[in-house]
Amino acid sequence: MDTPDEMLARAAAQGDRAAFATLLARHYDRLHGFCWRLTGSRTEAEDLTQDICAALPAKLQGWRGEARFTTWLYRIAVNAAHDLRRRQATRAKAALGWGDWELARQDEIAVEREAQDWLATAMSSLSPDLRDTVALTLGEGLTQGEAAEILGLSEGTVAWRMSEVKKRLKAMAKAEGMT
Template sequence: METPDNDLATAAAAGDRAAFSALISRHYDRIHGLCWRLTGAKAEAEDLTQDVCMALPRKLAGWRGEAKFTTWLYRVVVNAAHDRRRRQAVHARAASGWGDYEVARQDEIEAGREAERWLYEAMRGLPGDLRDTVALLFGEDLSQAEAAEVLGIGEGTVSWRMSEVKKRLRAFAAREAKA
């Protein structure tokens, strides 16, 4: 005569490994079938079945025997499926958020590259003395006095050159806007 599920569950809850093994052997296909119907996908069903089987020893600690074992087991499987769906929804929302963040970050990077390309093209159109001045002031972060010393010119000339650079860059931008 076969031992009833409720007796096996009570014994398994008390730590009887043979009773637990008998329960798993007897109900594995039932668990898997329900998981398949709940998830609709073979791989998901297999993962969920394994999750349920691994959680059963802990879950059996709360077994009170008030319901038929299979009813209790179905509840465990359904709750595990709900928990899995919630986790997947949270992960999807988080991934979506990161995706949006990454898209925005890539857009910023591309905008920076575009600005660099524009500046590179504009700088190529400047005479060497103006390019040298810009390179020292912005590229090397020198003061006008330091740039004047390096270039061997007066500070007033550095100021005039920067004014000329701004004028030429505005003209370059205006030509590009028309094109």
């Protein structure tokens, strides 16, 4: 004689492994088929069914027996599918946000690279004296006094050269329509 699901569920809730195994044997295929219909994917259905089966011993502790066991099991499956969909939606949103962030980062890199290329081209049009001064002060981070000492000039001359570089670069940018 077959033991009713409800009796097996009560026994499984009390720790009866044989009762639990019998419940799984009876309902696993039906649960898997239901999960497949809920998810539309064989792989997701397999994962979801396994997750439900793994959580079932703990969930049986809360089973009150007010509904048929199969009704209760279907409710567990529906809730698990809803949870899965919420997790997937959250991951999708996070992935989209990450993608937007990466696109913005790539745009920033491209703008910076373009500015660096423009600056390199503009610098090549300067006289060697002005380029040397810029290379020491901006490129190497030296003070105007340190650059003056290296170049054998007065600090005032280095300051004038830097002022001249700024004026020329501004004029080049204006001529090219940059602001």
